[in-house]
Structures are given as C-alpha cells and as structure tokens.
Amino acid sequence: MSSFIELVDVTKLYGEKGTAVRAVDGISFRAQRGEWIAIMGPSGSGKTTLLNLIGCLDQPSGGALLIDGTDTAKLRRGELARFRSETIGFIFQQFHLVPHLTALENVMLAQYFHSMTDETEALAALRQVGMEARAKHLPSQLSGGEQQRVAIARALVNDPKIILADEPTGNLDAENQRIVFQILSDLHAQGRTIVMVTHDEAAGKLAERRLNLEHGRIKENLLFSAEENQDFDEVLEHLWARREVAQGTKPHTEIHIESHDFTAVQWKRLIATMADIGLVSVENGEERFTAKGESRARDVIRRHRLAERLFMDVLSIRDEHEIESSACKFEHILSPEVTDRMCTLLGHPLACPHGSPIPKGACCAEKRVLGAEEMASVLSSVRRI
Secondary structure, eight states: OOEEEEEEEEEEEESSTTTOEEEEEEEEEEEETTOEEEEEOSTTSSHHHHHHHHTTSSOOSEEEEEETTEEGGGSOHHHHHHHHHHHEEEEESSOOOOTTSOHHHHHHHHHHHHSOOOHHHHHHHHHHTTOGGGTTOOGGGSOHHHHHHHHHHHHHTTOOSEEEEESTTTTOOHHHHHHHHHHHHHHHHTTOEEEEEOSOHHHHTTSSEEEEEETTEEEEEEOSOHHHHHHHHHHHHHHHHHHHHHHTOOSSOOOOOSSOOOOHHHHHHHHHHHHHTTSEEEETTEEEEOHHHHHHHHHHHHHHHHHHHIIIIISOOOOHHHHHHHHHHHTTTOOHHHHHHHHHHTTOOSBOTTSOBOOOOHHHHHTOOOOHHHHHHHHHHHHHO
C-alpha cells in the first residue's frame, strides 16, 4: 500500500499572533490507503480540528497536508471544494439532515453538490446501510440510529476514497452503535480509508491504528491490534500489582493476570515488544516501568478498581467473580472522561473492595459532586458497555 494521507509538521493556530492557541501543534503522520485510524484523546486535545484539516474543511496555519499525492494548500477555493466532494465523505455525531427533505432527498442533496442527482444511485446508497425501506421518511420520522445510517448513505453516495467520522456513535444506543460499527467495518473491508474521531475505547479498538492526542500533539501512535493492546494492558497490570506487593501497599498477595495465562514464551515476547515501544525496560532480568508505561498502567488500574467499586457500591453486586470479570472488561474501554465522572460519582474512593489503593486522577483534587443528569449519564455509559 502507498501512503495516501500525509501530514508534515501540520499546525493550526486560532487567535492573534503572540496569544494564539495551538489547536494542532506540529503533527506529522502517514495513513495508508485502506487503513482505519482512530483519533482519540481528551476534550480539547485537537481531535476534531485535526479531522477538519484532513477533510479540507479548514486549512493548516503551517506545515503540509497531502492527500493521494495532492498538496491541498496549493488548491484554489473552488478546486479545494471539488477535490473534497470527490474524495471525502463525512459522518458527524450530529446527523445534519435537512428536516424538510426525505431520507432519499437528503442523500441526493450530496449528489447535487458533487455533480448531478441520480435517484437510483441514492437508493443504492440507502440500501447499503439498510435504509431503502425508509427512503420516503422525513428525519423526524426516523430514530437516531436510522438518521445516522441516512447520514452514512449521504457520505457514501459519491463513492469517496476517504470516510471521516467525528464521534459517529456518540448519540446512539448500544444496538445502533453496533449497527454503525458493522457498517464502518464493511466499508473498511471494501478498501476505503477511514479516519474516525472517538472517545469510545471500544470503537477505538476496531481501528488498525490509534493516534492518541494531547494538547494538539500526538502522545501515542499505536500500531497494534485490539488484542495486542489488551495483552500489553494485562502485563502492565500484573507488573503494577507485583510492585504493590513488594511495597506492602497491596493487602492481599494474590497476583493475577485478568484475562490471560501467558506462557513463558508469550511473556518474553510481550516484554520484548513493550520494551521496543517504550512501555517497559529490562534491567538485570527484571521488568520495570518506563514513565510512559507507568502512566498507562496507572490508568488501567484506576479504571479496573473504580469499576469494582461501582459494581459493589452502586449496582449492589456482591459476587466477587462477577465483579472481577466485569471490571476486567471496563479496564480496557472506559474513556478518561467517563472514568473521572465515575470516580466523582463514587466520591473519589481511596481503595477497591479488596483494599488495594486506587490511583488518584485529576478529578480527585477538585472533589466535585455530580448532578443528577451527570450521574444518569455515567450509569448510561456503563450500561451501554
């Protein structure tokens, strides 16, 4: 595969010179044709700004952005609009359907701005997302999941090479999230390049690669599968628990790896890979955290132990096996925002039900209390997972 999207030291500034905010700060990366990339990070990290730059909805303040060999900075306004309509399809968290147009007409509207309308092609796009039977319905007559599928059909109708998705499941329930993820997986299988912004860890793990942003910069560029990243988390968790026992801060001596029983060969291979990517180092035969690995391990441990508290204190689950197995699922997929809100909901607990310490987060210093609406949102996120 050849490089398809290339960013070279791309920067986006907002505001006056000298006091400008660097929403994107010197980002460089390449995406291959047919690759699925998830852009992740906390609110304000530059995710949507970066997506808008790739989508040619905005232009960089500095650096170069090339798509399929075309330097987008060299295109005039009309040329850029034409290039965008022929190359890129957009899917947003807000569906942006025209309320007085039917599903079919909303899809045909995208054709109109591209070249000319073709009802047969528009119906074919709706059929691809399972919405042909609802073609004559207005958006107000469709569920949220159905509206998102119409929005996906609109993105597909001009046969774009790139699909850009900004929180495509953010407003959907669990079942509609599953449907949209399946559609995106099918599009990826067709060879389309997908760049997706998401807070959802489960969604991020569907991608082939994850770019984790922080303050407008790439903090992590993960080139491993969901299963491999989960294995890394399991090893980090094991090393954290082992260190706690050695320091006497873990009250029970059982050290376990939650989802896997690694063989000696598997363990050695994982440690070697994790050393290569800077998560651990090996000194005199002993595995040690790097600063990057310790930060990631702290996040995993915090999610796991907060989840244990949630299941016991809020959901009144008393079966230790059920608590443990459910917490194992949470430790890999909760976003930082949901984790902090869950910690706040629980009153910033100091220890898990077993007495092991829960690493503090930024929210713990504020000692904030959630309102009823935020509490409902946290519990809704948990139920969806």
